[in-house]
Amino acid sequence: MINKKAEISHRYDVLLEVMAHAAEQLLYSPHWEKNIHNVLERLGKTVGACRTFVFENHYNREGQLLTSQRYEWTAPGVQPQINNPELQNFSYEAGGFQRWITLLSNDQVIHGRSRDFPSPESTILLRHGIQSTAVVPIFVRDGWWGFIGFDNTRHERLFSLAEENALKTLASIFGAAITWESITREQEKNRHQLERLLSKERSHHQLFDAIGRIQSLFIQDANPSVLFGNVLQEALTLSESQLGFLSEIRYTKTGTPYLRTLAIGNTTCNNGQCYLRATCSLSGAELAKLKALFCDAITSGKAVIANDVPNDPQVSGVLSSDSQIKRFLGLPFYHHGSLLGIVGVANRDKPYDKRLIEYLDPLLSTCGSILDAYHNDQRRRDAESRLRLTAKVFESTIEGVIIVDARAYIVDVNKAFTHITGMVRQEIIGQHLSVLRAKQEEPISFQKIWRSIKSTGQWQGELWSQRKNGETYPVWMTVSSVRNSKEEITHYVAVFSDITIRKQTEQRLYYLAHHDTLTGLPNRTLFLDRLKHAINHAHRRNYRVAVLFIDLDRFKFINDTLGHRIGDILLKQVAKRMQANIRAEDTIARLGGDEFTVIIESFTDTSVIPLIARKIINACEKPFNINGKELFVSASIGISLYPTDGYDAGMLLQHADAAMYRAKEKGKNSYQFFTTEINAAAAEHLALENRLRKAIAQGEFQLYYQPIMDMESGAIVSVEALIRWVNPELGLINPDKFIPLAEETGLIIPIGEWVLQTACAQAKIWNQENTYPLRIAINLSARQFQQIDFLERILEILKKTDLLPNRLELELTESMIMDNMEASLETLNALKKMGCQISLDDFGTGYSSLAYLKRFPIDTVKIDHSFVRDISTDPDDAAITTAVTTMAHSLRRKVVAEGVETREQLEFLDNIGVNGVQGYFISYPAPAENFTRLLQERHYINHDLLRL
Numbered sequence: 001m002i003n004k005k006a007e008i009s010h011r012y013d014v015l016l017e018v019m020a021h022a023a024e025q026l027l028y029s030p031h032w033e034k035n036i037h038n039v040l041e042r043l044g045k046t047v048g049a050c051r052t053f054v055f056e057n058h059y060n061r062e063g064q065l066l067t068s069q070r071y072e073w074t075a076p077g078v079q080p081q082i083n084n085p086e087l088q089n090f091s092y093e094a095g096g097f098q099r100w101i102t103l104l105s106n107d108q109v110i111h112g113r114s115r116d117f118p119s120p121e122s123t124i125l126l127r128h129g130i131q132s133t134a135v136v137p138i139f140v141r142d143g144w145w146g147f148i149g150f151d152n153t154r155h156e157r158l159f160s161l162a163e164e165n166a167l168k169t170l171a172s173i174f175g176a177a178i179t180w181e182s183i184t185r186e187q188e189k190n191r192h193q194l195e196r197l198l199s200k201e202r203s204h205h206q207l208f209d210a211i212g213r214i215q216s217l218f219i220q221d222a223n224p225s226v227l228f229g230n231v232l233q234e235a236l237t238l239s240e241s242q243l244g245f246l247s248e249i250r251y252t253k254t255g256t257p258y259l260r261t262l263a264i265g266n267t268t269c270n271n272g273q274c275y276l277r278a279t280c281s282l283s284g285a286e287l288a289k290l291k292a293l294f295c296d297a298i299t300s301g302k303a304v305i306a307n308d309v310p311n312d313p314q315v316s317g318v319l320s321s322d323s324q325i326k327r328f329l330g331l332p333f334y335h336h337g338s339l340l341g342i343v344g345v346a347n348r349d350k351p352y353d354k355r356l357i358e359y360l361d362p363l364l365s366t367c368g369s370i371l372d373a374y375h376n377d378q379r380r381r382d383a384e385s386r387l388r389l390t391a392k393v394f395e396s397t398i399e400g401v402i403i404v405d406a407r408a409y410i411v412d413v414n415k416a417f418t419h420i421t422g423m424v425r426q427e428i429i430g431q432h433l434s435v436l437r438a439k440q441e442e443p444i445s446f447q448k449i450w451r452s453i454k455s456t457g458q459w460q461g462e463l464w465s466q467r468k469n470g471e472t473y474p475v476w477m478t479v480s481s482v483r484n485s486k487e488e489i490t491h492y493v494a495v496f497s498d499i500t501i502r503k504q505t506e507q508r509l510y511y512l513a514h515h516d517t518l519t520g521l522p523n524r525t526l527f528l529d530r531l532k533h534a535i536n537h538a539h540r541r542n543y544r545v546a547v548l549f550i551d552l553d554r555f556k557f558i559n560d561t562l563g564h565r566i567g568d569i570l571l572k573q574v575a576k577r578m579q580a581n582i583r584a585e586d587t588i589a590r591l592g593g594d595e596f597t598v599i600i601e602s603f604t605d606t607s608v609i610p611l612i613a614r615k616i617i618n619a620c621e622k623p624f625n626i627n628g629k630e631l632f633v634s635a636s637i638g639i640s641l642y643p644t645d646g647y648d649a650g651m652l653l654q655h656a657d658a659a660m661y662r663a664k665e666k667g668k669n670s671y672q673f674f675t676t677e678i679n680a681a682a683a684e685h686l687a688l689e690n691r692l693r694k695a696i697a698q699g700e701f702q703l704y705y706q707p708i709m710d711m712e713s714g715a716i717v718s719v720e721a722l723i724r725w726v727n728p729e730l731g732l733i734n735p736d737k738f739i740p741l742a743e744e745t746g747l748i749i750p751i752g753e754w755v756l757q758t759a760c761a762q763a764k765i766w767n768q769e770n771t772y773p774l775r776i777a778i779n780l781s782a783r784q785f786q787q788i789d790f791l792e793r794i795l796e797i798l799k800k801t802d803l804l805p806n807r808l809e810l811e812l813t814e815s816m817i818m819d820n821m822e823a824s825l826e827t828l829n830a831l832k833k834m835g836c837q838i839s840l841d842d843f844g845t846g847y848s849s850l851a852y853l854k855r856f857p858i859d860t861v862k863i864d865h866s867f868v869r870d871i872s873t874d875p876d877d878a879a880i881t882t883a884v885t886t887m888a889h890s891l892r893r894k895v896v897a898e899g900v901e902t903r904e905q906l907e908f909l910d911n912i913g914v915n916g917v918q919g920y921f922i923s924y925p926a927p928a929e930n931f932t933r934l935l936q937e938r939h940y941i942n943h944d945l946l947r948l
């Protein structure tokens, strides 16, 4: 008995020891869970249990009380149940252990032999091989937590009351440990939470300080690079990043977005303080490559996190592998829902996360607001400076400006307005715009202007306005409408300039472009214009139109002999007389030179036309008194009629011209209507012209040569080159037929060039072959002689053909020299200086003025063959030839007689002492080869001739 008691007491002591150990392990250790196995093992061993365990209560979703085994110790050889799924989420109720809930929750220990337990508890326990068990509830602060249990599978073990109490104490140690642990955990959690809150508070302080700094910079009106540089710096500091940029989104004209960098920064961390190393440039770089990683933020409008940039698929091809960017956070920023730009930060030590994005949100909103405000500010400043500029322009422009309201009442005018109109601001403001309208300006034109402005927003044009003194003046005005935001017209702005001077100049220019300056008559342009107009008019009314083409006979002679000044006065007087003889409504024009035209309109009976033509002829016939001298001219008139002779102005003029030529041919001082024959002649003329044009290209020209014999020695001293045209269809054509045409058309220039070139080359050959020097005489045309580079042409040809200048004799006519005496004198002197010889051709047919011979460096006078022809029969011709020869000799000029056909003529000329002769009697003009032969055979002709 004593032993039994002693054993019980011992077991109790042992239990107390275990409890002390459990208390130490569970209550005083910071990690009771780590020690629970020791405690369970010691407990199990102490109470002789095969298995000690701890179950924790919990609830399922339906609110059913469940229990799960959490910890276990098993004696060696006993199967552990810790992984037995049946002992997890075990429902007391469903498992038939409802009784346990009642007992345990009331702090009662359940212990005993399994077989004594009510069914189904006993069945289940025994199925698990449990002979006896003891379970003790564990209570924590909030109530029943679970239980600790001791199973015996090998024998049935019963617990004494003392042991039961000891186990209860043990369970309360467990409860205290669990409670303590949960309190500690909660405290820990609270501490963490507190710390988090504190740090959040701290970082929020930092954030709002940063925002405050940015806002104050903005208020201080910092320049954009400083402002956005600081925004970026704050973002880098707050995000603990090392690199970053701040860019705004811009759009190209085609709408493609691109990034304009407002700030770019590189920071390094120094004692936990980040600072900006590089500031952004003022203008900001433009990042056009939107495919870059950060651009995802723009296209999606959402933040982009890349914590492993080198391996991020979005980066491939954008950043090189050695790029310093390791981590990246792209943060788009908005204002009023519009995406404005992006802040990109990189290389944080820690990974970027969503919390940081949330944290930086206020900074980004600030960034959006200040960027928007910055742009607004810029726009406002621009608008202000534009306004200032507009005001300046308004006041300083030399154009008058009138601002009127929508009903055309004047609201404002500028200084230039006063200057132009003479009206001051105060007197015109409030008046209707129409007060400025010139009295004669039709109101209808004003209505047109308003209509145009209303439909197109603008009107531009010419108007007549009125100054304060009543003077009307033309203005060039541009009127534009001003609309408000609702597209309603609120004002009109009229800008105008006084164009009086411009108009006068225009009128003057128009007058000059359409009138002949000498006579004041319409010129060719205006004439053709009026003729077209007359034709149109006649066409509509079935009228006829007559064109009179008037050419003065003998005018050229007067002009050449008496000079241009007299010629001009004569032309003016002729113009006046003609004008006096036609109706005011008919047009008289001067086409140029001595050519006039008249348009006679609105007649039905053609018989009036000869009367008008005759009146004009008669008017011209009467002598003109110029500077006390009486001068006589006459007129030849060609007439064409619409519609019989042509339907258009050009044709009517051409036909009247052709008819005028026929009138001249008929004997001048008469008129001629255009006829079909004249037309045919004109057509032939045209055809010839066309053939002549082709002749140059097709090499149809040939030179004939005619010798000039020196009377004293009988030697051929010179040879005249005479052109021939051999046309395949027309045969041989003499120069008289085509030289005038070539002159008229200008073709004489290339033809003359060819003659000079060919004749000089031939002369060079003959001079090489002959022992005696031989000159080549070449006819010049007026146009050739007047060429600006005439002297250069001669020099070049001489150089090219290697002909000595003294072997070249140039033949000119009197009229060629008289046309422009001063220039001719200059050219002739230059030719003489070069060493060339000059002959005056056809002497006697023109003015035959020997007086001017004195002034000009002429070597030879060639008496025209018309005098030589009748020299032996007509005493007048003989006398003229003799006088000319004597006079020329007295002026130390040589005389050559042309057209010598007979021995008598030759003898006469020999007797009067002419120096040279040319004519069929000596030789007909012949091609070069014939002449070569002639030279070889008889260089001295006179001996043969004189012997004959």
Ligand SMILES: Nc1nc2c(ncn2[C@@H]2O[C@@H]3COP(=O)(O)O[C@H]4[C@@H](O)[C@H](n5cnc6c(=O)[nH]c(N)nc65)O[C@@H]4COP(=O)(O)O[C@H]3[C@H]2O)c(=O)[nH]1
Pocket: 706, 721, 722, 723, 734, 735, 736, 739, 752, 755, 779, 780, 781, 811, 841, 842, 865, 898, 899, 900, 901, 918, 919, 920, 921, 925
């Ligand atoms: N009745 C008659 N006539 C004689 C006699 N001897 C010569 N003739 C002709 O008289 C003209 C003399 O030439 P011109 O007075 O300079 O008159 C030349 C000259 O002014 C011009 N001409 C000829 N060749 C040229 C040329 O190459 N250039 C230029 N611009 N005009 C040329 O054409 C005019 C006519 O030339 P051609 O028909 O060759 O006519 C030549 C010649 O064949 C004669 O005994 N009796």
